[in-house]
Amino acid sequence: xKLALRNNKDFWAGMMFLWTGAGAMFVAxxxxxxxxxxxxxGYYPMVLGGMLILFGLVITFRGLRRNEKMQGPWSxxxxxxxxxxxxxxxxxxxxxxxxPALAVLVFVSAASGREFRFKExxxxxxxxxxxxxxxxxxxxxxPYPLIQTG
Amino acid sequence: xxxxxxxxxxxxxxxxxxxxxYCLAGCLLGTLIGVLPGIGPLxxxxxxxxxxxxxxxxxxxxxxxGIYYGAQYGGSTxxxxxxxxxxxxxxxxxxxxxPMARNGRAGPALGIAAIGSFFAGTVCTLVxxxxxxxxxxxxxxxxxxxxxxxxxxxxxxxxxxxxxxxVKSLAMVVMGLLLGTVGTDVNSGWRRFSFDVAELADGIGxxxxxxxxxxxxxxxxxxxxSKKDGVFVAKVGSLFPTRDDLKRSSGPIIRGTxxxxxxxxxxxxxxxxxxxxxxxxxxxxSKDPSRFGRGAIEGVAGPESANNADAQCKFIPMLTLGIPAxxxxxxxxxxxxxxxxxxxxTVMTQRPDLFWGLIVSMWxxxxxxxxxxxxxxxxxxxxxxxxxxxxxxxxxxxxxxxxYSVQSNAFDLYLTxxxxxxGFLWMKLACPPAxxxxxxxxxxxxxxxxxxxxxxxxxxxxxxVAEPISLGFILATVLIVIVMMLPALRKRRVAITDK
Numbered sequence: 001x002k003l004a005l006r007n008n009k010d011f012w013a014g015m016m017f018l019w020t021g022a023g024a025m026f027v028a029x030x031x032x033x034x035x036x037x038x039x040x041x042g043y044y045p046m047v048l049g050g051m052l053i054l055f056g057l058v059i060t061f062r063g064l065r066r067n068e069k070m071q072g073p074w075s076x077x078x079x080x081x082x083x084x085x086x087x088x089x090x091x092x093x094x095x096x097x098x099x100p101a102l103a104v105l106v107f108v109s110a111a112s113g114r115e116f117r118f119k120e121x122x123x124x125x126x127x128x129x130x131x132x133x134x135x136x137x138x139x140x141x142x143p144y145p146l147i148q149t150g
Numbered sequence: 151x152x153x154x155x156x157x158x159x160x161x162x163x164x165x166x167x168x169x170x171x172y173c174l175a176g177c178l179l180g181t182l183i184g185v186l187p188g189i190g191p192l193x194x195x196x197x198x199x200x201x202x203x204x205x206x207x208x209x210x211x212x213x214x215x216g217i218y219y220g221a222q223y224g225g226s227t228x229x230x231x232x233x234x235x236x237x238x239x240x241x242x243x244x245x246x247x248x249p250m251a252r253n254g255r256a257g258p259a260l261g262i263a264a265i266g267s268f269f270a271g272t273v274c275t276l277v278x279x280x281x282x283x284x285x286x287x288x289x290x291x292x293x294x295x296x297x298x299x300x301x302x303x304x305x306x307x308x309x310x311x312x313x314x315x316x317v318k319s320l321a322m323v324v325m326g327l328l329l330g331t332v333g334t335d336v337n338s339g340w341r342r343f344s345f346d347v348a349e350l351a352d353g354i355g356x357x358x359x360x361x362x363x364x365x366x367x368x369x370x371x372x373x374x375x376s377k378k379d380g381v382f383v384a385k386v387g388s389l390f391p392t393r394d395d396l397k398r399s400s401g402p403i404i405r406g407t408x409x410x411x412x413x414x415x416x417x418x419x420x421x422x423x424x425x426x427x428x429x430x431x432x433x434x435x436s437k438d439p440s441r442f443g444r445g446a447i448e449g450v451a452g453p454e455s456a457n458n459a460d461a462q463c464k465f466i467p468m469l470t471l472g473i474p475a476x477x478x479x480x481x482x483x484x485x486x487x488x489x490x491x492x493x494x495x496t497v498m499t500q501r502p503d504l505f506w507g508l509i510v511s512m513w514x515x516x517x518x519x520x521x522x523x524x525x526x527x528x529x530x531x532x533x534x535x536x537x538x539x540x541x542x543x544x545x546x547x548x549x550x551x552x553x554y555s556v557q558s559n560a561f562d563l564y565l566t567x568x569x570x571x572x573g574f575l576w577m578k579l580a581c582p583p584a585x586x587x588x589x590x591x592x593x594x595x596x597x598x599x600x601x602x603x604x605x606x607x608x609x610x611x612x613x614x615v616a617e618p619i620s621l622g623f624i625l626a627t628v629l630i631v632i633v634m635m636l637p638a639l640r641k642r643r644v645a646i647t648d649k
Contacts, residue, residue, distance in 0.1 A: 013579040037609030041340035048328045055321035075374035083567035090563030109546045113539045
């Protein structure tokens with residue numbers, strides 16, 4: 001049973017909706033609910049959360065009945081490294097400046113692919129940095145320091 | 151006569167040097183990214199939206215519209231040349247476009263696609279100019295109850311008619327509505343789902359959501375797929391269709407345009423339904439249906455015209471009612487709101503420059519695609535040779551700079567990364583993200599109208615069926631649900647979307 005569920009896409013989709021709905025209702029439980037005449041900030045989220053739970057139940061149940069599998073291969077590496085590259089860019093923008101943040105972004109995001117050729121990525125990084133500085137900093141006038149010193 | 155004046159006014163706006171440049175830039179950028187494999191029009195627009203924030207609303211919308219049909223045109227280019235549909239509507243173009251390319255007739259296929267699209271664009275520009283004002287006038291009478299019912303109909307229709315599972319699409323709409331509630335509630339000042347994060351007080355940025363789910367999610371899915379590299383690119387050759395080609399195509403182009411315009415004004419029907427219907431019609435009326443699938447030019451001309459007509463007519467509900475009929479239109483609507491323009495029927499009276507300028511510029515944009523893009527096709531196809539491992543970091547770079555430039559806020563980037571992972575999971579679980587985006591954009595407006603309608607009716611929910619216009623929308627919603635549940639249609643729908 002456990003093994004059969006592992007790749008069951010409807011089961012997991014249903015679970016996702018179910019728990020998102022339940023989570024939303026849990027977080028919104030202290031928001032003033034109000035009445036139908038004068039709805040408080042909690043009314044609408046509560047109703048939506050309830051609807052999500054219902055949808056989640058239907059989809060989970062259907063998944064158990066049909067057991068359709070998820071399609072296509074996964075790249076766990078891309079799933080972890082790619083978001084990391086974006087987070088790193090966000091962290092570096094203020095303390096390090098535009099160019100270092102971009103360099104890290106290009107290198108780390110390129111590392112999330114299957115193939116990583118250092119020379120190629122270096123060239124790509126230089127190209128993208130020159131293009132971005134020209135286009136965004138000089139062209140559109142975005143107010144970011146190229147390299148933060150001191 | 152009034153129509154004529156409106157169009158002249160539109161031309162005066164669209165033909166300003168600046169707006170012409172925005173239109174051109176949009177068309178070129180859209181095609182540029184549209185031909186790149188593995189990135190669809192939605193991701194393209196999401197990624198490029200921040201660039202338009204620094205220019206005037208009219209210019210921004212003109213540029214976004216240019217990106218939209220440029221991306222679509224780019225998508226059909228790759229469909230014909232390498233059998234890679236950039237988006238679902240281009241799947242139909244693959245059926246006969248790619249065999250044509252294999253037969254050494256890629257040029258005429260591309261040529262007829264551009265000519266058909268231009269014809270469809272011209273007709274639809276006139277359709278919008280003719281019917282837009284009438285629809286808007288009607289919509290001015292709408293109260294909160296009517297708006298709520300209309301949005302309900304739009305969302306349900308979008309979910310039911312979108313690709314993929316209906317129940318999951320509806321669930322994704324609700325997911326979007328819920329995501330739309332994040333942030334400060336305008337009525338009470340209460341902060342909902344912000345978890346004491348100051349950056350969430352204003353809600354989730356729609357560029358953050360769109361880029362995360364569409365661009366990032368798509369890239370992550372592509373990186374897991376090893377078949378993306380190494381494509382056969384057909385030689386283009388002469389672009390001009392022969393006299394025989396033109397004769398064969400004129401009927402399909404006209405029929406395709408009508409089919410596309412019809413499906414275009416219906417909320418929710420994606421362009422794939424229009425192009426697929428056109429393909430089926432052409433196959434039915436053809437004297438020799440066996441030619442289809444082996445490089446019949448009718449199979450390119452009809453669906454491409456239908457596709458473009460549909461895309462263009464989708465602007466009618468967006469501009470006149472403020473209701474997006476597709477994920478792309480949700481993005482446009484979001485862009486309008488960021489520019490401080492309240493979408494709805496008042497746009498036409500309060501910002502006639504925006505309305506008529508945009509409509510005329512769409513026609514100019516189509517003309518640009520015809521006269522500029524075709525000669526540049528060699529350049530576009532050379533882009534196809536850039537390997538994906540070099541392409542996706544570039545897309546990431548532009549997306550990140552775009553998102554950061556909106557508020558200079560690192561938190562937005564973290565949120566983008568989060569939604570990227572979420573978007574990838576949704577894709578794997580076959581939960582269509584476009585309905586979610588519609589729900590997200592419409593969510594706050596829907597809540598507002600629901601609250602107002604309830605206040606005005608003293609808490610009586612019967613108000614939605616008591617008002618005749620509202621009742622009409624509710625009945626239409628019910629009808630759509632019933633019709634789509636019919637077993638016969640359900641089967642056909644599966645056949646269309648699984649193609």
